[in-house]
Amino acid sequence: xxxxxxxxxxxxxxxxxxxxxxxxxxxxxxxxxxxxxxxxxxxxxxxxxxxxxxxxxxxxxxxxxxxxxxxxxxxxxxxxxxxxxxxxxxxxxxxxxxxxxxxxxxxxxxxxxxxxxxxxxxxxxxxxxxxxxxxxxxxxxxxxxxxxxxxxxxxxxxxxxxxxxxxxxxxxxxxxxxxxxxxxxxxxxxxxxxxxxxxxxxxxxxxxxxxxxxxxxxxxxxxxxxxxxxxxxxxxxxxxxxxxxxxxxxxxxxxxxxxxxxxxxxxxxxxxxxxxxxxxxxxxxxxxxxxxxxxxxxxxxxxxxxxxxxxxxxxxxxxxxxxxxxxxxxxxxxxxxxxxx
Amino acid sequence: xxxxxxxxxxxxxxxxxxxxxxxxxxxxxxxxxxxxxxxxxxxxxxxxxxxxxxxxxxxxxxxxxxxxxxxxxxxxxxxxxxxxxxxxxxxxxxxxxxxxxxxxxxxxxxxxxxxxxxxxxxxxxxxxxxxxxxxxxxxxxxxxxxxxxxxxxxxxxxxxxxxxxxxxxxxxxxxxxxxxxxxxxxxxxxxxxxxxxxxxxxxxxxxxxxxxxxxxxxxxxxxxxxxxxxxxxxxxxxxxxxxxxxxxxxxxxxxxxxxxxxxxxxxxxxxxxxxxxxxxxxxxxxxxxxxxxxxxxxxxxxxxxxxxxxxxxxxxxxxxxxxxxxxxxxxxxxxxxxxxx
DNA sequence: GTGAAAGCGCTAACAA
DNA sequence: TTGTTAGCGCTTTCAC
Numbered sequence: 001x002x003x004x005x006x007x008x009x010x011x012x013x014x015x016x017x018x019x020x021x022x023x024x025x026x027x028x029x030x031x032x033x034x035x036x037x038x039x040x041x042x043x044x045x046x047x048x049x050x051x052x053x054x055x056x057x058x059x060x061x062x063x064x065x066x067x068x069x070x071x072x073x074x075x076x077x078x079x080x081x082x083x084x085x086x087x088x089x090x091x092x093x094x095x096x097x098x099x100x101x102x103x104x105x106x107x108x109x110x111x112x113x114x115x116x117x118x119x120x121x122x123x124x125x126x127x128x129x130x131x132x133x134x135x136x137x138x139x140x141x142x143x144x145x146x147x148x149x150x151x152x153x154x155x156x157x158x159x160x161x162x163x164x165x166x167x168x169x170x171x172x173x174x175x176x177x178x179x180x181x182x183x184x185x186x187x188x189x190x191x192x193x194x195x196x197x198x199x200x201x202x203x204x205x206x207x208x209x210x211x212x213x214x215x216x217x218x219x220x221x222x223x224x225x226x227x228x229x230x231x232x233x234x235x236x237x238x239x240x241x242x243x244x245x246x247x248x249x250x251x252x253x254x255x256x257x258x259x260x261x262x263x264x265x266x267x268x269x270x271x272x273x274x275x276x277x278x279x280x281x282x283x284x285x286x287x288x289x290x291x292x293x294x295x296x297x298x299x300x301x302x303x304x305x306x307x308x309x310x311x312x313x314x315x316x317x318x319x320x321x322x323x324x325x326x327x328x329x330x331x332x333x334x335x336x337x338x339x340x341x
Numbered sequence: 342x343x344x345x346x347x348x349x350x351x352x353x354x355x356x357x358x359x360x361x362x363x364x365x366x367x368x369x370x371x372x373x374x375x376x377x378x379x380x381x382x383x384x385x386x387x388x389x390x391x392x393x394x395x396x397x398x399x400x401x402x403x404x405x406x407x408x409x410x411x412x413x414x415x416x417x418x419x420x421x422x423x424x425x426x427x428x429x430x431x432x433x434x435x436x437x438x439x440x441x442x443x444x445x446x447x448x449x450x451x452x453x454x455x456x457x458x459x460x461x462x463x464x465x466x467x468x469x470x471x472x473x474x475x476x477x478x479x480x481x482x483x484x485x486x487x488x489x490x491x492x493x494x495x496x497x498x499x500x501x502x503x504x505x506x507x508x509x510x511x512x513x514x515x516x517x518x519x520x521x522x523x524x525x526x527x528x529x530x531x532x533x534x535x536x537x538x539x540x541x542x543x544x545x546x547x548x549x550x551x552x553x554x555x556x557x558x559x560x561x562x563x564x565x566x567x568x569x570x571x572x573x574x575x576x577x578x579x580x581x582x583x584x585x586x587x588x589x590x591x592x593x594x595x596x597x598x599x600x601x602x603x604x605x606x607x608x609x610x611x612x613x614x615x616x617x618x619x620x621x622x623x624x625x626x627x628x629x630x631x632x633x634x635x636x637x638x639x640x641x642x643x644x645x646x647x648x649x650x651x652x653x654x655x656x657x658x659x660x661x662x663x664x665x666x667x668x669x670x671x672x673x674x675x676x677x678x679x680x681x682x
Numbered sequence: 683g684t685g686a687a688a689g690c691g692c693t694a695a696c697a698a
Numbered sequence: 699t700t701g702t703t704a705g706c707g708c709t710t711t712c713a714c
Contacts, residue, residue: 020701052463056400057691075426082423082629085416092445102445104433122393261633268635288423292602292630294609361685398707
């Protein structure tokens with residue numbers, strides 16, 4: 001543990017060990033070059049002095065900061081998400097094992113999706129970026145890609161076939177298909193899709209899972225879907241709409257937990273019990289709300305921990321110029337079954 | 342916007358502006374020293390070249406990293422919190438305006454509350470820390486304080502009268518007292534406290550608000566309280582216990598949203614309507630769950646945005662050796678009224 | 683008001 | 699295998 005003692009430098013350690021500064025540097029960066037006894041002597045000096053190489057000096061010399069930039073956006077309230085916590089922890093934790101740290105920044109102008117990146121790059125404050133805000137499409141990703149800045153995206157470059165950067169994404173299609181299977185196994189046949197506008201690539205991916213699997217199972221989809229925005233209120237209205245019909249669905253498969261929460265509101269308002277014996281409800285994200293809501297919301301859990309690991313792996317590859325020819329990872333979400341099914 | 346163009350340095354700019362490197366440096370750090378026309382010429386060169394001072398070089402020279410370390414803990418699931426997002430954004434945003442950045446790190450050994458700090462300090466990777474994990478008490482705060490490391494805590498140093506470091510905290514007492522007023526105004530008289538164990542300083546602070554205000558209002562408290570841990574299940578059991586009594590409370594004032602969510606579960610199980618006409622429920626934190634749960638949970642909102650601002654202000658004071666003689670800020674949470682009252 | 687010199691702590695290249 | 703030299707890009711004296 002540090003104390004008030006003056007911070008040790010290479011010179012201090014070198015003197016203590018009776019070697020030159022360079023030898024100490026080698027002990028740290030290329031220990032195989034040293035004779036075992038010299039190495040031991042140097043390591044002991046490092047230990048007793050509590051020496052840690054000065055970051056700024058090392059960064060200056062090696063032209064690398066070992067820092068990864070991540071732009072944080074204002075937390076969206078009123079939606080179930082709140083997934084950032086989990087992802088961030090996983091990212092930071094994995095970065096530690098890769099001798100990297102995460103530097104957070106915000107935009108001066110929130111409406112400029114490119115704001116902030118260039119400054120950090122020009123001042124060599126970071127070596128690379130992680131880009132996460134892919135839900136709304138991401139101009140930052142294409143800009144970084146074009147400028148050959150090292151970065152990894154959480155989220156596919158939907159609709160940008162020329163993109164060449166590494167990315168990690170979640171298989172919404174497969175996840176929702178698995179949810180269909182689950183509902184069918186539970187005896188459901190009339191399974192409605194409560195989705196987003198068709199302008200959302202992610203929404204379309206998820207919807208595709210419903211459509212494909214329902215069709216495979218020989219179940220009807222025509223007329224069994226609704227579209228809207230990612231709000232609780234839309235989920236509520238959509239559920240009411242569907243349940244008002246003469247032939248009402250027995251299960252609501254929702255594009256997000258936020259929408260699913262709205263559906264649960266609607267059920268409560270109609271005095272319908274969610275889950276077995278009532279109407280099944282499934283969400284997507286496994287947000288905190290899903291875990292805490294009254295009967296427990298069945299939901300597709302984002303594999304954020306694995307995503308963090310994969311992001312850092314690809315980042316390391318990129319930074320060390322290792323070329324993965326297919327630097328893309330798609331991970332499946334896991335269905336977490338709770339009270340609503 | 343950067344391009345592929347080589348990154349500009351002081352020398353590049355100096356040449357372009359026809360001055361020496363030092364003059365460019367002065368233009369940046371002490372512009373008042375330059376003659377207006379020289380300054381203008383230099384600034385134009387900086388602009389056209391897109392020059393940004395190299396961080397590593399500046400850090401090395403000035404012995405300051407302009408980085409603030411924040412240790413992130415694994416996200417607690419199954420609790421309503423999820424407040425980190427909001428706090429983090431506010432912190433990072435305010436840091437930007439103070440020419441600071443936030444560096445995230447994790448502990449190698451999660452069980453060692455001190456792990457990670459010393460390394461960053463020794464390697465001069467950060468200038469200061471923000472410490473947030475004060476809910477469980479914080480050894481890191483006292484260690485940093487003892488070693489005279491610049492840092493600001495979010496959370497009071499409960500039970501450590503010798504602590505001298507700056508901190509920002511939320512007035513749980515005042516918040517809960519306001520909630521009592523609110524409930525009384527709504528006609529409630531039998532208001533039970535669903536709290537934490539008395540080993541939690543924060544829990545005791547909040548409970549104190551209930552106790553004091555109830556007493557002031559001439560309402561009974563004896564026997565109207567329960568204690569337990571911060572889980573949904575405890576909240577559920579506590580609510581059942583209280584509502585089983587011959588003289589049952591008409592409102593449940595809960596120490597956290599997590600506990601309040603449990604209470605809502607219990608009400609649902611008993612077929613009791615939360616809110617007016619049924620049983621009032623109030624939580625603490627204004628978590629996402631509070632916003633999304635069926636009738637909307639009335640809750641005390643943590644002023645995280647202001648907290649971030651105050652934390653950075655105190656941090657700046659500390660880093661620039663400005664001595665605030667009372668570097669402590671206590672902010673009141675705001676009661677957000679929703680369906681459950 | 684501007685410029686020259688020195689050096690922060692480190693590592694890459696080369697010499698011994 | 700170890701030591702010497704040089705220099706990363708910046709700021710801080712101190713001359714001019």
